Amino acid sequence: MVGELAGNYSTVVLMFGFAMAAMAPALVISRMISPRKRSNPVKFLPMECGQVPSGEGRTHFMMQYYPYILMFVVFDVMAIFLYAWGSALLEIPKMATLPMMGFLAIMFGAMAFALYQSGRRRIW
Amino acid sequence: MTSELVDFTLVSVALLGIGIYGLAVKRNFIRMLFAVEIIINAANLNIVAFGRFLPHSGGQTMALFSIAIAAAEVAVGLSLIIVAYRMYQNVDIADFRSLKG
Amino acid sequence: MADAAFLALTVITIGSAIAALELRSLIYGSIALMGTLGGIAGFFFLLDAPFVALFQLAVYVGSIAVLILFTVMLVKRELIFNKIEDKRRKFAGIGLMLIIMVSLGAVFLDSGIKTITTDEPATDFRDIGTDFVTYYWPALILMGLILAGSVTGALVLAKREDVENDQRAS
Amino acid sequence: MSAETENPPAEAKPEVKSPPPKPAPKKPEAAPVELPAFEKSISDKLVEKFGDKVEVGFVKEDRVRINVGREDVHDVAEFIRDELNYDHVESVSGVDYPQDNEIEVVYHIGSYTESSLARQILVLATRAQRETNPIPGNDATKLPTLRDVFYSVEFHEREVFEMFGVFFDGHPDNRRLLLPEDWADLPPLRKDFAIKGR
Amino acid sequence: MGTATGIIRALNSGIKHIATKRFTLRYPEEKLKFVGDGYQFDPSTGVGIAGLKGRHMLFHDHCTGCQLCSIACEGVAEAIAMVKVPEEQKQNKKSIMPQIDYGKCVFCGLCVDACPFYALYMTNDYELSSFSKEGLIYTPAQLQVKPYVAQDSEIQISDRGATHG
Amino acid sequence: MSVIAPNFKLSEFIKSLLDNVFWIVLLLVLIGIPAVMMVLFFMEMPVIDGELLTPFLALTWLADPSRILPVVKAFMATDIFRVMAFPGFGFAALLAAGTIFVERKMLAKLQLRVGPFYCGKFEGILQLMGDGLKLISKEIIIPAKADKPIFWAAPVLFVAAAAAFVAFIPVAPGWVVADVEMGLLGVFAVIGFFPIITILSAWSANSKFPFIGGIRALFQMVSFEIPLILSLLGVVMLTGSLNLSQIAASQSSFPWIVFLPVGAIVFFITMLAELERIPFDLPEAESEIVAGWLTELSGMMYGLVQLGTYLKLYAFAALFVVIFLGGWNGPMVVPPFPAELLEEGIELGPIVAGPFPGLPLFDQAMLNGTLWFVLKTVAVIFFILLPRGVFPRIRVDMLLNLGWTKLIGLAFVNIFIALGLLYAGVLGPGGLQ
Amino acid sequence: MTFTLPPGLALQKVDERIMTLNVGPQHPGSGHMRIIVQIDGDYIVACDPDPGYVHRGEEKMAEYRNYITNIPHLERPVIHDSCNVLYPYVLGAEELLGIEVPERAKYVRVIASELNRCIYIMYWLAIYGIFLGHSTMFMWPAGDRELLIDLMEKMTGARVTHAHFVPGGVRNDLPPNFEDVCLRQVNYFEKRIKEYAAVFYDNPILISRTKDTGILSRQDAIRYGTTGSVLRASGVDYDLRVKEPYDVYDELDVHTNVMKEGDSYARSRVPWLDMMESCNIIRQALQKMPKSGSVRVKLKPNPKTKGLESVYKRVESGRGSLGCYIVSDAKPEPYRVKMSVPSFRNLIALPNLLKGEKLGNMPSVYWSLNYWPVEADR
Structure with a gap:
């Protein structure tokens, strides 16, 4: 039967949904019983250490560390590929580890280069 | 009645259509990347669906490879966007004409 | 049960795919794209491919979406909310989309895959x-x-x- | 404090009031001649170099005071740094003398590098013209900055600027430091700025 | 290797302190013990007698209404005002006595130093909070009352750390 | 009392309470019970113990508590119970609340302080409740230019994601919310949601400090996810399973930490980083960026984020226990239930209670498993809390270097150790297990 | 160039990567001041300190009060170092008024000054700990400081604002049995601060965090005129207690702690070593102190100086050399009092040190400069 296994995973969604359903009322109740004074517009300014906010709040980036995110996208794939191999390790012949080692070697090369590049903070 | 292969293919066709529409209409580089992602996902869905209904483990393996390649593509594509954005301060694809060789 | 899930997933996936392309804010577009990717992962669950589904969730939603969000936020604020497109191209695009969907859908519906079902256990x-x-x-x-x-x-x-x-x- | 405030440190110099403390009341009669030798040598070097331009305020134990005109202060400071091996300014204080119509700026200069000078403070005093109605920065209350000689005066001079209205010519960053941004009164440490209720 | 030993040393020190006696005083229940009755001044020798500089205490029979405390306070906090006392409380010719505003007082004790007649003392009562500003103004009659203070905690040093025993 | 609230009168307070109780009882009797009965009448009732559940039957439970037991047991077998109470949300929230209290007291003890003291008669045990009441009664301030939908949704999503994480944790044999084949991968997929929620919340506040904090959180979580994933691979290789229950069950003779200490250390460090605990609490570094990505959150929104954080802490500690410390495995210490108690009931002098045919609700193995699981989890939580007392915060570039060079290297060392153990025949088929 | 716009309001158009961040005044990592930093990613491009949020015109107030009544308010800027901040003023006033202080009073002053230095450094260390995210290092010094505060309280009757030094000696004699209690608590205190090493100073995370950050070279330290622990951490052997001993420091054996590195770590370690040195000095002073004798010379209520003269006295406070320049004009009130405070002198190093640092190093570099905003503003 197609779609049998999905039933197991539905409890995770159920848990997710339950937590949302249980926590949203907390916000709603809080909104209901808490005081709401709209008199002072300064209260709703973003935090700027007591100064009047200047400039845009959403413009700043640590570009120096951007390569790490790029690396993450690629090496995340690698890590989960390793899981596909690792979970089946007990069933495959020993020789079959070699391609994975080759894969890892290639990825190590890439990682070494990437770490070298990302270590040079000045070029980012 | 359980879901059948044709249902999945129809969903994937719909996604493909939406993706192609996005590619054709949008001029925003990032939106076009979204459209590409949608198309890739439509393809993945098809691969896995056929792999399931014509029982073969290769379907899932291919899907894994496909997702991995998509990740690589996104990494490169977003780097391109950053470079282009840094050069033109815009994300409009029409502004990137001078990137042509 | 599976049908209801299938329908819900279809609505989520296609709806958020449209939203990803059409929402005004790119940030919301990225969130909608995440919805599409998650919906596809749901389809993978329905297809008894949990490994692929979780791979999709971990890689697409967990990392690619983060990268996309980061890049979108990098773009100037006015550009995030800027929609660049013209009417004529839009109509042409919708037409193209409909043509592809109808023709490919017709092909699929006509072909023999309608009859394919399986009772074999999942891989x-x-x-x-x-x-x-x-x-x-x-x-x-x-x-x-x-x-x-x-x-x-x-x-x-x-x-x-x-x-x-x-x-x-x- | 009427007449004798004319030029107070200068007046204090000749009879060397420096060791007047009570515990040794006998001393003032014997003391005037025996100035501390090392400190005397410092003031002598200065007098030798600049002659009349500098005026030795007093020579006390560990403290030497030099009064300089505002046009010579830069040269004297350079000499102090280069030849006498003083290397930093501990404090820059302004003193307002409304009777003389002058504002005195006093640099207390010390030395870290020269071990013999470790306990010495050279007091370099100069005077700027005082305006009755000050417009800080735009009036005649100006002095040459010593920031290019002693880097450490940077914030001190900014403080003197806002507290007395003495503008330092050539100071790269002559901005407000301590007072609030909307301060529109007299510079507060001048004598004619009175605390409320006093 | 240095890093690992350093981390282990830090963790060890942290765990060790979980077994150390706690140092904190549970304040309203326990109060620190101070020296003597409070700060006093001995005009004959010219020095004060050590003690806590808390709220004042005024001996009405010593006060002559000379205003020296008020003058001493003038440049500091201006907390002391000389007020008329009612006839029945009158102890001096001018029938004025200090009244202290603890909203302004900085507890420097200069007024105690200034009093030549042993009339002002400072006691070790320091819990002077009040709901209103007026509640902080202590009239001569209030200043006459000797406060009751129960303070017994002292710093005890033992092998397992110092405590307020 | 009069000092705190000058106009307080006990008699009026009691009177108002009694008034409220009266009206509540009245409304319940007049409207509530009939409404429930009506609803129950039209619902299709389940059959329990061979008896059709009717509203009248339900009423008889009030008279005979022992008849309620089968219903309770039936309820406990449902998914809803698991999600809401035992291995799911309620259990995790309880442990999380305990963690908060223990953290405050333990940290106070380490710092030679007293800690929470006044709230609740005994050592401030009700402090958390007091804090919760305070948070829920505080005004929620939303910055003027904030992106409101995301801003509102982020705390709720944060708790929900943490709860989804909790769903994968097996507490005792068979007691797990989602007993899935891919439990571990599911954990990785759920962990991936946290950076997104963080960065979205930070972005939506439209303020500088939250945004810097959010970006830092993103970098930190993203960088430590790969060592985290890799550090668990050794165990997966040795057990050949991604199911957390199977992994826990595979450690009945010895926990994996014996053979894979490197992986355990790497996982512990990455865990601290993912949890934003103190050596790695850069996203909330208060002396640099005011409170990081939590700066603009106020009132209950902040409370929800805290709840989510501690749920996450519990889930990570439990994951460590399940993977490296043997989960529920431990010597049997729970005594078997005395049979006569179940058959004859309890005699307390003249009163005889029981017998209760449905008891015990939980079997012995489950109680023992839960006991060991909770003990181990508390121990791990202690070691998660301890660094907060003894370490300063590190810097973001140091953190990234640590994650990307040292920890990934160590994780691969761990993988090769596992591979070597497997291929040398020490473990795996033919080996110890 | 008149009053330019305050720096926060004069926002120049800068590169998009650069963001202006107001750190302070309402910021957990700033103290009562504002540091305007411009950051590019994680790096600080420019830094402009903006003190003055707690300026209260002590120098102006001092012109209206006589030599005695100046005492309680002149110590207010640094209430946890109040003996030391009064010390130069008292010395200067004594020279102006011509008073010789009794021997025992000098020893009492030295003890009070050293105790107060430790109290200040403990407070500073507590804040340094919390700035680095080390909450234990906030609580331990704050608690162990209590040992010394207790001593000061026994001695002076107040916990923080002692107002103990006056021209002519100290306000009151030591309480009975003070020497024993002092010795006991100081010994225990020294034992306690040595325990900080394991959890703080030798902590590898702290070392890697603060080593090689915000390096102030020897030349720069001298050129900027920094003082105190900042100077000594940069390798300049300069301590006024040794170089220009006041009161009875020339009779005591004072050792100067110098470190060569000049980074944040050295700047944070030197005060810790100073505390141990202070414990030594206290023990010596307790031993050498005359067991009885007067501690105060009687003064007239409104003492007057002779004529128009000036005096500049300086002492080594918890933060460094603290000078007091008093001009008097034969009146009960001083004509001008200028406090040359170490915080203000060290502040000049801040913009130079922060330039090019990472944002994460800002609190550690800033606080390692031993900067106390209230004192700098006066």
Whole structure:
């Protein structure tokens, strides 16, 4: 039967949904019983250490560390590929580890280069 | 009645259509990347669906490879966007004409 | 049960795919794209491919979406909310979309796949791992090369060229 | 404090009031001649170099005071730094003398590098013209900055600027430091700025 | 290796302190013990007698209404005002006595130093909070009352750390 | 009392309470019970113990508590119970609340302080409740230019994602919310949601400090996810399973930490980083960026984020226990239930209670498993809390270097150790297990 | 160039990567001041300190009060170092008024000054700990400081604002049995601060965090005129207690702690070593102190100086050399009092040190400069 296994995973969604359903009322109740004074517009300014906010709040980036995110996208794939191999390790012949080692070697090369590049903070 | 292969293919066709529409209409580089992602996902869905209904483990393996390649593509594509954005301060694809060789 | 899930997933996936392209704010667009990707992962669950589904969730939603969000936020605020398109192209695009959907849909509905059903048990995920290192091992090596190439290329592309006129003091 | 405030440190010099403390009340009669030798040598070097331009305020134990005109202060400071091996300014204080119509700026200069000078403080005093109605920065209350000689005066001079209205010519960053941004009164440490209720 | 040993040393020190006696005083229940009755001044020798500089205490029979405390306070906090006292409380010719505003007082004790007649003392009562500003103004009659203070905690040093025993 | 609230009168307070009780009882009797009965009448009732559940039957439970037991047991077998109470949300929230209290007291003890003291008669045990009441009664301030939908949704999503994480944790044999084949991968997929929620919340506040904090959180979580994933691979290789229950069950003779200490250390460090605990609490570094990505959150929104954080802490500690410390495995210490108690009931002098045919609700193995699981989890939580007392915060570039060079290297060392153990025949088929 | 716009309001158009961040005044990592930093990613491009949020015109107030009544308010800027901040003023006033202080009073002053230095450094260390995210290092010094505060309280009757030094000696004699209690608590205190090493100073995370950050070279330290622990951490052997001993420091054996590195770590370690040195000095002073004798010379209520003269006295406070320049004009009130405070002198190093640092190093570099905003503003 197609779609049998999905039933197991539905409890995770159920848990997710339950937590949302249980926590949203907390916000709603809080909104209901808490005081709401709209008199002072300064209260709703973003935090700027007591100064009047200047400039845009959403413009700043640590570009120096951007390569790490790029690396993450690629090496995340690698890590989960390793899981596909690792979970089946007990069933495959020993020789079959070699391609994975080759894969890892290639990825190590890439990682070494990437770490070298990302270590040079000045070029980012 | 359980879901059948044709249902999945129809969903994937719909996604493909939406993706192609996005590619054709949008001029925003990032939106076009979204459209590409949608198309890739439509393809993945098809691969896995056929792999399931014509029982073969290769379907899932291919899907894994496909997702991995998509990740690589996104990494490169977003780097391109950053470079282009840094050069033109815009994300409009029409502004990137001078990137042509 | 599965039907209800299928319908819900279809609505989520296609709806958020449209939203991803049509929402005004790019941030909301990225969130909608995440919805599409999650919906596809749901389809994978329905297709008894939990490994692929979780891979999709971990890689697409967990990392690619983060990268996309980050890049979107990098773009100036006015550009995030800027929609660049013209009416005529839009109508043409909708037409193209409809043509593709109708024709391909018709082809699929007409073809024999309508009759395909299966009662076989789902593939064990360990088979995937076995496939990786036995039958598909050249593909795995190639995959490694592609990933290595992409990370190298992305890093080389994204670094700044104008380091010389850098204002930073260090 | 009417007449004798004319030029107070200068007046204090000749009879050397420096060791007047009570515990040794006998001393003032014997003391005037025996100035501390090392400190005397410092003031002598200065007098030798600049002659009349500098005026030795007093020579006390560990403290030497030099009064300089505002046009010579830069040269004297350079000499102090280069030849006498003083290397930093501990404090820059302004003193307002409304009777003389002058504002005195006093640099207390010390030395870290020269071990013999470790306990010495050279007091370099100069005077700027005082305006009755000050417009800080735009009036005649100006002095040459010593920031290019002693880097450490940077914030001190900014403080003197806002507290007395003495503008330092050539100071790269002559901005407000301590007072609130909307301060529009007299510079507060001048004598004609009175605390409320006093 | 240095890093690992350093981390282990830090963790060890942290765990060790979980077994150390706690140092904190549970304030309203326990109060620190101070020296003597409070700060006093001995005009004959010219020095004060050590003690806590808390709220004042005024001996009406010593006070002559000379205003020296008020003058001493003038440049500091201006907390002391000389007020008329009612006839029945009158102890001096001018029938004025200090009244202290603890909203302004900085507890420097200069007024105690200034009093030549042993009339002002400072006691070790320091819990002077009040709901209103007026509640902080202590009239001569209030200043006459000797406060009751129960303070017994002292710093005890033992092998397992110092405590407020 | 009069000092705190000058106009307080006990008699009026009691009177108002009694008034409220009266009206509540009245409304319940007049409207509530009939409404429930009506609803129950039209619902299709389940059959329990061979008896059709009717509203009248339900009423008889009030008279005979022992008849309620089968219903309770039936309820406990449902998914809803698991999600809401035992291995799911309620259990985790309880442990999380305990963690908060223990953290405050333990940290106070380490710092030679007293800690929470006044709230609740005994050592401030009700402090958390007091804090919760305070948070829920505080005004929620939303910055003027904030992106409101995301801003509102982020705390709720944060708790929900943490709860989804909790769903994968097996507490005792068979007691797990989602007993899935891919439990571990599911954990990785759920962990991936946290950076997104963080960055979205930070972005939506439209303020500088939250945004810097959000970006830092993103970098930190993203960088430590790969060592985290890799550090668990050794165990997966040795057990050949991604199911957390199977992994826990595979450690009946010895926990994996014996053979894979490197992986355990790497996982512990990455865990601290993912949890933003103190050596790695850069996203909330208060002396640099005011409170990081939590700066603009106020009132209950902040409370929800805290709840989510501690749920996450519990889930990570439990994951460590399940993977490296043997989960529920431990010597049997729970005594078997005395049979006569179940058959004859309890005699307390003249009163005889029981017998209760449905008891015990939980079997012995489950109680023992839960006991060991909770003990181990508390121990791990202690070691998660301890660094807060003894370490300063580190810097973001140091953190990234640590994650990307040292920890990934160590994780691969761990993988090769596992591979070597497997291929040398020490473990795996033919080996110890 | 008149009053330019305040720096926060004069926002120049800068590169998009650069963001202006107001750190302070309402910021957990700033103290009562504002540091305007411009950051590019994680790096600080420019830094402009903006003190003055707690300026209260002590120098102006001092012109209206006589030599005695100046005492309680002149110590207010640094209430946890109040003996030391009064010390130069008292010395200067004594010279102006011509008073010789009794021997025992000098020893009492030295003890009070050293105790107060430790109290200040403990407070500073507590804040340094919390700035680095080390909450234990906030609580331990704050608690162990209590040992010394207790001593000061026994001695002076107040916990923080002692107002103990006056021209002519100290306000009151030591309480009975003070020497024993002092010795006991100081010994225990020294034992306690040595325990900080394991959890703080030798902590590898702290070392890697603060080593090689914000390096102030020897030349720069001298050129900027920094003082106190900042100077000594940069390798300049300069301590006024040794170089220009006041009161009875020339009779005591004072050792100067110098470190060569000049980074944040050295700047944070030197005060810790100073505390141990202070414990030594206290023990010596307790031993050498005359067991009885007067501690105060009687003064007239409104003492007057002779004529128009000036005096500049300086002492080594918890933060460094603290000078007091008093001009008097034969009146009960001083004509001008200028406090040359170490915080203000060290502040000049801040913009130079922060330039090019990472944002994460800002609190550690800033606080390692031993900067107390209230004192700098006066």
